[in-house]
Amino acid sequence: MRVGLDVGGTKTDAVLVDPAGTVGARVRLATGWGPDAVTSTVVEAVGRLATAAGVPMSAFSTVGVGIPGQVDPVVGAVSHAVNLGIDYLDLAGAAGRALELPVHVENDVKAAALGAAALHGGEGTMAYLNLGTGVAAGIVRDGELVRGTRGGAGEVGHISVDPNGPRCRCGQRGCIEALAGGGAVAERWAKPGAFPVRDVFDAADAGDPLAVRLRGDLAYGVASAVRVLVLTDDVDTVVLGGGVSTLGARLLEDVTEVLDRSAVESAFLRSLSLPQRLEILPAGSPAAALGAALVGDARDGVLFGP
Amino acid sequence: MRVGLDVGGTKTDAVLVDPAGTVGARVRLATGWGPDAVTSTVVEAVGRLATAAGVPMSAFSTVGVGIPGQVDPVVGAVSHAVNLGIDYLDLAGAAGRALELPVHVENDVKAAALGAAALHGGEGTMAYLNLGTGVAAGIVRDGELVRGTRGGAGEVGHISVDPNGPRCRCGQRGCIEALAGGGAVAERWAKPGAFPVRDVFDAADAGDPLAVRLRGDLAYGVASAVRVLVLTDDVDTVVLGGGVSTLGARLLEDVTEVLDRSAVESAFLRSLSLPQRLEILPAGSPAAALGAALVGDARDGVLFGP
Known part of the structure; x- marks a missing residue:
């Protein structure tokens, strides 16, 4: 049995995953603040899962952790996780020593992408588009994360789609994330x-005019990210997740409307059937924690195949 | 020995490639118009290469063809190649019967991407950005073409980067191709x-004001494509090719200036070192024909590796 943890800014979601890929026991706890408290949260979550499942921790083969910030998956270290009070933490080392288990660490969006792909099933290329405080994507190709040359693949949030758009916190104008x-x-x-x-x-x-504009910008930004992901990598599916995606059908309708407008304008865009490629993660989905359990395989997500 | 052909709207470039990946004999001839004439051009080019190299055609193991239009690489057929007068042509079948050789067919931009990657060398992910009448990219990852779920990867030309930009022939506003x-x-x-x-x-x-605007738009469009390719797939290198790229240093300077501006605005963009990832195909490079020779391998470009 594997353990997967999604360490969020406020809560940590932990699941047990059996060799068939089925999610078993699940616990949630508050995330600590700062490197030591985050390590303790991870250790405690694994212990609580053992208790919930009625097995010793030695029954677990690996622990995978998805965490915000810049992650070096080879070392298992996380840097610049501002919302967790972490400047640098060798999480795989610290939690691994405490648990006496192998610990794999991955960026939370990339881990969630693996989980969304596993839940979605099928071969081919798919993207998970995380709409949280920021915007970033994880791209999964035949069960494997697309990392790119320096691990930076999926940073679609900082593609500018409007030279006259609002200023992004990154400094550019009209970034998808700024919208x-x-x-x-x-x-x-x-x-x-x-x-x-x-x-x-x-x-x-x-009818509030500022709200109408912001809501329109949001839909335009998400639709732009979908167009970027499909036109660049021809992903079959874009799964929306993250806090903003809990708006559910209201968000999906807005984004679909923008995509439908470009399909009316452009026969080429119409041929891509973008709205049909769009999905939204159900509220409470364990995708992020499940994906974390898949991290660290030789071929990331290909855990349950033949 | 393999044969690679780049079938262009006016000329066809044909090369011999030895098992070490070295380009040998090279011939150029005018491309015929319409399905039969295009097939004849391919057959004639292979014959001329045999003559130039002083070997019989039976010395060639495969013939690879890069051709504009929509290509089904499994069947080896091309559709909608408007500039060649082709509505549909089973080129692999027709040329293969005439030559008695296996013929592989691929979209010209995708084939050129394989060639640019082979000339560039190295592992990792790179993109070839074709600046011709239209704009499209080929993405190569560890020597293999990234095709996407439906073969549509690399269509970055139709990503809109300005909602108020000029109308694209595809119908959208502000497409990279429209700029x-x-x-x-x-x-x-x-x-x-x-x-x-x-x-x-x-x-x-x-100092012509319209020209200044068009030239600025062109640089902005190319720079946007570079940003899309690096931020989405973290490609290590973007190689510019195609007719517009024959402007060489003048084009490169303009695009670098736009990328430098975004690096001044944004620390994140600066950290990506975009101008350093930019290269331009030398005039007369055989990349497109060389890439065509690599088409059809089980793992496209991994022909010469260990």
Whole structure:
């Protein structure tokens, strides 16, 4: 049995995955802040899974961790995970020593992409588009993560799709993330609230002009990311996930409308059937933690094949 | 020995490639118009290569053909090659029967990408960006073409990077091809000339305001394609080729200037060292015909490796 953990800014989601790829026991706990507390969270999550499953930790073959920030998957270290208070942490080393288990670490979006691909099934190329505070994608080709030459594949959030668009926190204008990132939308909306993007959707429904513009920009940004992923890599499916994707059908409808407009304008775009390639991760999906369990295979996701 | 042919709208470039990957004999001839004439061109080119090398055609193991249009590489058929007068042609069948040799067919940009990758050498992911009448890329990963789920990978020319940009022939606004395609530039320039894009560069140097704008748009379009390819697939190198790329250093300087501007704006873009990833195919490079010779391997370009 494998363990997969999705370490988020506030919560950590942990699952057991059997050799057939089925998710078994699942626990959630609050994520600690800073390197030591994050390591403790990982260790505690694995212990709680053992308790929940009624097995000793020695029954687990590997522990995979998806975590935000810049990850060196070879070393198993994470850097610049600002939301977790981590500047640098050798998580595979620290958690591995405490657990006496092999620990693999991967960027959270890339891990979630593996999980989304495993849940989706099938061969070919697919993308997981994470709509969180920022925007990034994980691309999976025949069960394997596409990493690129320096591990930077999937950074579609910082492709500019409007030279006159809003300034991105990265410094460019009109980045996809500046249009569709939850952080950028909240900043432009500039009103307090637990889930500003939903507030924007509600206010747009009520006719608020700023909200209508922000909501339109968000849909345009997501649709642009879908076009980039399909036109560059011809991915068969784009699965939307992350906090903003919990808006569900409301988000899907907006994005589909933008894609439908480009299909009306352009026979070539129409031939690509973009709206049919779009899916959304169900609320509460264990994709991110499941994907983390798949990290570290010689061929990442090809764990359950023949 | 393998034969590689790059069938262009006016000329066909044919090369012999030995098992070490070295280009030997090379011939050029005019391309015929229509399915029968294109087949004859292919057959004649192979015969001329045999004569040039002083060997019988039976010394050739395979013939690879790169050709514009929509190609089904499994069947070896080409459709919608408007500039060649071809609606549909089973080129592998027709030329294979005449030559009594196995014939493999691939889209010209994808074949050229294989050749550019072979000439460039090294592992990792690279892209060949063809700046011809239209704009499209071929992406090569560890010597293999990235095709995508339906064979449509590399169609970056139809990614819109400016919602207020010029209308593309595909129907969308602000496509990379509408900014950087030789056809689009010629249309917007609307003055006769053998090589309108060079005329635009010259007129811009002389201060013509329309030319300055078109030249700026072209650089912005190419730079956008580079950003898309690096941010999505983290390609290590983008090799520029195609007719517009014969502008050489003048084009490279313009594109580098746009990339440098985004590096000044954005620390993240700066960290990607985009200008250093940019290369241009030397004038007269046999990359396209060489790449065609590599088409049809089980693992496309991995012909000469250990």
